[in-house]
Amino acid sequence: MAWENQTFNSDLLLLGIFNHSPTHTFLFFLVLAIFSVAFMGNSIMVLLIYLNTQLHTPMYFLLSQLSLMDLMLICTTVPKMAFNYLSGSKYISMAGCATQIFFYVSLLGSECFLLAVMAYDRYTAICHPLRYTNLMRPQICGLMSAFSWILGSTDGIIDAVMTFSFSDCGSWEIAHFFCDFPSVLILSCSDTSIFEGIIFICCTVMIVFPVAIIITSYAQVILAVIHMGSGEGHCKTFTTCSSHLMVVGMYYGAGLFMYPQPTSYHSPMQDKIMSVFYTILTPMLNPLIYSLHNKEVTRALMKILGKGKSGD
Template sequence: MMAWENQTFNSNFILLGIFDYSPTHIFFFSLVLGIFSVAFMGNTVMILLIYLDTHLHTPMYFLLSQLSLMDLMLICTTVPKMAFNYLSGRKSISLAGCGAQIFFYVSLLGAECFLLAAMAYDRYVAVCCPLRYSVLMSETICGLMAASSWMLGSLDGIIEVAVALSFPYCGAREIPHFFCDIPSLLTLSCANTSLFERMIFICCVIMLLFPVAVITASYARVLLAVIRMGSGESRRKAFATCSSHLVVVGMYYGAAMFIFMRPASDRSPTQDKTVSAFYTILTPMLNPLIYSLRNKEVARAFRTVLGRGTSGE
C-alpha cells in the first residue's frame, strides 16, 4: 500500500513508441493508420449488419458480433494514443491512462480467448448435433457464453492492473513499447516482480491452453463429422465456415502464446512490439475480412441493408 500511496495519478510514464520520424517509419505509421481505419470500419459494419439484419440473428452471428466488438475496443485502446503521441511529439501517458490501457487490453484479450472457444463449441454443435442445436445453443446459453467471456476477461484485467500499479516505479520511467504493456512496464519497477510475473505466466497458461483444448476437441469432432457427410455441398459449407474460424484462432493464439508464454530472458523489446502490433492492430482488421469474404449470408445482408438505405433516401 505504501508503494501505491507514494504514487499519484499525476505521475507520468514515457512511451518510447515504435516509430521515429524517418521516411521509412513515416510510411509504416501511415500504413498502421490505414490498417486501423479498415479495422475500425470493418468491425463496425459487421456489428451493424448483424444487428440490423434479422436473418443474422443466430448464435453464430451473435458470437461473431461480440468478437467484432472486442476487436473494435482493442484497437481503440492502443492505436489512437500511439497516433496522438507520434503526431504531437508528446510521449507521456499518465498513471491513470496507463492503468486504463492495461485493464482494457488484458480484459479484451482474455475475453476473446474464451469467446473463440465458445465459437468453436457452436460450430461443433451445429455440425455434429444439428437436431439439438436450438436446445444446446439457445438464446439464453449463447448469452451466458458471451457474458462469461466478458466477465472472465474483466476479472483478469482487474487483478493484473491492481497488482501491476501497486509496484513502485522509478528511474526514467520509459516504457519500451507503444502502449502500457505489463511485461514492458515491470522492467521499470524498483521492486522484485518475479512472483507477479510467474502469476501472469500461470494465468496465461490457463487462459490460452484451456480454450485451445476446447477448440481442438471441438474441431476434431467437426472434422470427423464433415468427412462422413454424404453431400458435397454440405461438406463445402461446413469447411468454409470452420476454416475461417481456424484461421482466426491460429493467428490469435499463435501470436498470444509467442508474446506471453516465453521466459523473460528470451524477450526482446523489438520482438514484443512487432508481435503486439500484429495481434492488436492487424488481427482486428483481418477478422471481419476472413469471416465475410466467403460468407454469402453476410454479403446478402450487406446488399439488403445497403438497398434499404438507398431506397430510404
C-alpha cells in the same frame, strides 16, 4: 520510489514505435489506414448483425461479440499512439497507463474464451443439429458470452493492479507505443517472479484450456464431416470451420509466443512487433476472413446498401 507512493496523475513516457523519418512516417500512415479498415470492418459487422433479423442466430451473435472486442481493442491503443506521434508528446498519465493495461488484457482474454465458445457453437451445429436450438438457445449463448467478458476482465484487473504494486527503479520510460504490462514490469526493481508465476497460470487458463476445447470440438466436427454424404455439405462446413481455425491459429499462435515467457525474456522490439500484430492486424483480418467472407453476411450487406440507394 514505489508506484504506490506516486500520485495517480504522474506521467509516464512512451517511447513509441515510429520516429519522424520518411520511412517511419509512411509506416505510421499505413498503420492509420489499417486501423481505419479494422474500425470500419468491425463496426459494419456489429451494426449489420444487430439490424438484420436474419442474422439473429447464435453464430452471428458470437461474431458480433468478436467484432465488438476487436473494435474496442484497436481503440484502446492506436488513437493514443497516433495522438502522441502527431502532437509530438510522448506522455501518458499513470491512470491512463493502468486503463490501457486493463482494457488490453481484458479484451485479449475475452477473445480467447469467446473463440472457444464459437468452436463449441460449430460443434453443436454440425454434430447435434437436431438439438442445436436447445443447446445454443439465446439464454445459454448470452451466458457463455458474458462469462467470456467476465473472465477476461478479471484477468485485466489482476494484471493492472499487480503491475503497479511493485517499486520502480526511477525510470519512467516505457519502450513501447502503449502500456503493456511486460514493458511496465521491466521498470521495476522488485522481485516479480511471483507475479510472473500468476501470469503463467493465467496464460495457461486463457490459452491452453480454450485451445483444448477448440481441438476437441473440431476433431468431432472433422469426424462428422467425413461421414457426410454430400460434397456440397463438405465444402460449406470446411469453409466455415477453416475461417474460424485461421483466426484461432493467428490469435493463439502469437499469444503462445509472447505472454507465457518471463518478463526478462522480452525484448522491446519483440513486444512492439507482436503488439502491432495483436492490436492492429488481427482486428483488421478477422472481419475480412471470418465475417465479411460469409455469403449470408454479404447478402445482408448488399440488401442494406440496396435500401440505401433506393431511398436516395
